[in-house]
Amino acid sequence: MSIPYDESLIWIVVVGFIVAFVLAFGIGANDVANSFGTSVGAGVLTIFKACVLATIFEIAGAVLIGYKVSDTMRKGILDVSLYEGHEKELMLGALCSLAGSGIWLLLATALRLPISGTHSIVGATVGFSLVCRGTAGVRWITLLNIAISWFASPILSGMVSSIIFWSLKTFILHSNAPLERGLFSLPIAYGLTVAINVMSIAHDGPKLLMLDRLPWWGSLLISLTVGISTATIVYVFVVPWQRMKVLEGSNEETAIEYNASNNRKDTTVLSVISEAQASGNGTMAEETPKLRNNTSASPLLMAAGPEADQMEGDDKDDEPVEISRLFSFLQVLTATFGSFAHGGNDVSNAIGPLIALWAVYAEGSAKQEADTPLLILLYGGLGISAGLWVWGRRVIQTLGKDLARITPTTGFTIEVGAAVTVLLASKAGLPVSTTHCKVGSVVCVGWASRGGEGVSWKLFRNIAFAWLITVPVAACLSAGFMAIFRELIAL
Numbered sequence: 001m002s003i004p005y006d007e008s009l010i011w012i013v014v015v016g017f018i019v020a021f022v023l024a025f026g027i028g029a030n031d032v033a034n035s036f037g038t039s040v041g042a043g044v045l046t047i048f049k050a051c052v053l054a055t056i057f058e059i060a061g062a063v064l065i066g067y068k069v070s071d072t073m074r075k076g077i078l079d080v081s082l083y084e085g086h087e088k089e090l091m092l093g094a095l096c097s098l099a100g101s102g103i104w105l106l107l108a109t110a111l112r113l114p115i116s117g118t119h120s121i122v123g124a125t126v127g128f129s130l131v132c133r134g135t136a137g138v139r140w141i142t143l144l145n146i147a148i149s150w151f152a153s154p155i156l157s158g159m160v161s162s163i164i165f166w167s168l169k170t171f172i173l174h175s176n177a178p179l180e181r182g183l184f185s186l187p188i189a190y191g192l193t194v195a196i197n198v199m200s201i202a203h204d205g206p207k208l209l210m211l212d213r214l215p216w217w218g219s220l221l222i223s224l225t226v227g228i229s230t231a232t233i234v235y236v237f238v239v240p241w242q243r244m245k246v247l248e249g250s251n252e253e254t255a256i257e258y259n260a261s262n263n264r265k266d267t268t269v270l271s272v273i274s275e276a277q278a279s280g281n282g283t284m285a286e287e288t289p290k291l292r293n294n295t296s297a298s299p300l301l302m303a304a305g306p307e308a309d310q311m312e313g314d315d316k317d318d319e320p321v322e323i324s325r326l327f328s329f330l331q332v333l334t335a336t337f338g339s340f341a342h343g344g345n346d347v348s349n350a351i352g353p354l355i356a357l358w359a360v361y362a363e364g365s366a367k368q369e370a371d372t373p374l375l376i377l378l379y380g381g382l383g384i385s386a387g388l389w390v391w392g393r394r395v396i397q398t399l400g401k402d403l404a405r406i407t408p409t410t411g412f413t414i415e416v417g418a419a420v421t422v423l424l425a426s427k428a429g430l431p432v433s434t435t436h437c438k439v440g441s442v443v444c445v446g447w448a449s450r451g452g453e454g455v456s457w458k459l460f461r462n463i464a465f466a467w468l469i470t471v472p473v474a475a476c477l478s479a480g481f482m483a484i485f486r487e488l489i490a491l
Contacts, residue, residue, distance in 0.1 A: 009361055012091045016098060016357045021383040023102035024350035027117040028058070028387025030109045030395055031346055031434055035338035035415065037396040044328045044408070045335070047393065053332075054339045054392075055385040061343025062381030063374055064201050065427070077125050077142055082133050087360045092485045093128040094353035094360075100124035100478030101349070104470065114395050114463060116433035117349040119470040122146060125353065127475030128482040153421055153432040154440025161417025161441035162448050168409055169449075173323060179246065182326045183239050187231040189330055190238070193337055193416065195227025200344070200423045242329060246322045327408035334415035341422040342434045343381055351380035403439070403463075404446030404455050414441040439463060 036050035045053070083090040101117070101124040108115045122143070129137040172181040202211055202219035211219075355376055406414065418437040425432040439460070446454040 009088060009091060012088075012095055013357060013361050016091075016095050016354055017379075019095065019098040019102055020350055020354040020380065021386075023098050023105065023117075023121075024347070024380050024383025025387035025390070026102055026105035026109055027346055027350055028384035028389075029391035030105060030114060030387075031117055031342060035342055035419075035434075035438075036335045037398075037401075039331045039335045039411070040396055044331050050335070051385075051389050051392070053336050054388050057336045057339040058343035058347075058384050058388070059378065059381035061340040061345075062347035062377045062384070065344035065423075066347040066377050066380070077122065077139055077146070078129055079133075079137055079139055082137055089132055091357050091360050092489070093132055093482060094357040096128040096478045096481040096485065097121060097124040097353040098350075099481050100127060100476075101474050103477055104474045108466065108470075109391060109394060112394055112398060113466040114398055114435050114439070115466045115470045116150070116435045117346055118146075118433045119150065119467065120474045121349040121352065123471035123474035124478035126471075127478035130475075131479045131482040131486070149425060149432045150436060153425065154436040154443075156440075157418045157421040157437035158440035158444030159417075160420055161413045162444045164416055165410060165413040165445050165448055168413065173320070173409065178320050179243075179322045179326070182323050183243055186239055186242065186326070186330065187235040189412075190234045190333060191227040191231030193333055194230040195223045196420060196423065197337060197340060198226045199223035200341075200427060203427065242326060246325050324408045327412050331408055331411050331415070334412050334419065338415045338419040338422075338434075338438075341419040343384065345422050345425065345432065346434055347377060347380040347384060350383060351376050354380075398459070402456060403459050404442050405450065406442070406446075407449075410445050410449055414438070414445050417441045417445075436467070 036045060036054060039045040040047060040050050083093075098121075101120040104124075105115065105117060105120050126138055126143065168185075172178050172185060175181045199219060199222075202214060202222050203216060214222075355373065358373070358376065404410075418434065418441045421437045422432060422434050443455050443460060448454075
């Protein structure tokens with residue numbers, strides 16, 4: 001057994017921290033922007049505000065709920081007992097995992113491919129272990145459970161989002177009074193969202209807050225209390241404010257449309273008269289409904305030329321404008337919810353191997369008995385946030401606009417469904433892919449709202465292909481690095 005704090009191994013720790021930060025940077029650039037893609041694309045948030053919110057909630061999620069998935073990543077996949085007496089080999093293996101995963105993730109981000117950081121780090125971990133211990137070094141049952149969750153998570157996330165969307169469509173969008181129904185649903189939506197988030201923290205929570213000693217019924221009571229309090233505040237203060245803002249926005253739009261229609265009045269009338277004269281069998285009475293329809297349309301839809309026809313065709317299935325405004329505010333909450341869930345789940349991809357490396361160096365043992373250090377979780381959260389600030393804009397376009405056309409209501413259902421799925425997986429210790437969950441929700445809701453034409457199936461095919469090659473590519477990179485180390489360094 002190695003001596004704890006062996007000075008000769010400090011270089012592995014230093015390099016490991018650097019590579020882990022680079023990996024976290026890549027995860028932030030590739031994944032974190034997914035949470036705020038719909039909000040930024042809809043104009044609800046600016047890039048700067050989205051980055052600020054993501055930084056706060058990514059770090060909070062990493063510190064408060066990231067410890068459990070990190071334990072799975074560093075102790076569940078590998079049989080670490082096989083490395084007792086060979087701690088240096090395990091440390092180098094963890095370093096190879098970080099390097100192999102980080103290189104592939106950065107390359108994929110440069111190519112604008114939204115891959116899974118979870119896939120990448122799991123594949124890299126298996127890769128170095130196959131070089132060191134062959135098939136005996138991998139816990140195949142645990143790996144199988146993780147692999148099943150990869151395929152189950154997009155389906156589950158898509159189902160949850162579709163159910164939420166169906167509920168909104170049935171009880172709000174297709175009702176006789178969609179605005180009042182929407183305002184009525186706001187306290188419920190806010191309350192449930194906050195309650196689920198609090199429950200994810202309070203149940204079997206971090207030891208730092210002594211929440212690990214709290215019984216399940218205590219966690220449930222706290223989450224229900226906070227959720228009901230939030231719903232009450234929203235009902236008393238937010239709903240009246242929202243009603244006022246929506247009505248003010250409707251009045252402003254009406255005034256703009258009226259002015260725009262007056263400016264075009266003469267041109268439109270001449271156009272109608274000309275068409276009637278050219279046809280020879282039409283009358284002004286027959287053409288008047290067209291004029292009325294044109295003058296009541298949105299200014300964007302009144303633009304001349306084929307572009308207007310195309311835009312009108314694109315917007316024909318949208319929800320009422322006032323509902324779009326109503327749910328655009330709620331998107332901010334669901335985006336932060338998704339960001340919190342991402343921080344809790346995906347921070348483990350960056351710092352799981354780093355914690356394993358640190359534990360071996362600090363304890364001098366491969367047993368991995370120490371708890372996950374909160375400071376290292378914080379370090380991973382900071383790296384993820386840095387990636388978002390510097391490179392996060394690259395993937396907002398893909399999942400925020402290109403894969404499917406997203407409105408405020410569909411964006412809300414997509415984000416809630418994906419975030420709930422990721423949070424449940426985090427509490428179960430399963431490192432599911434947030435990318436898989438978000439893509440599953442986008443595809444299912446896009447199909448549910450607009451049919452087969454609502455999804456870019458070509459883009460989805462490319463994303464699915466990137467998912468398939470991530471595990472073997474990361475595994476090969478990690479295995480290659482480990483083979484080089486075994487040749488250069490006596491182990």
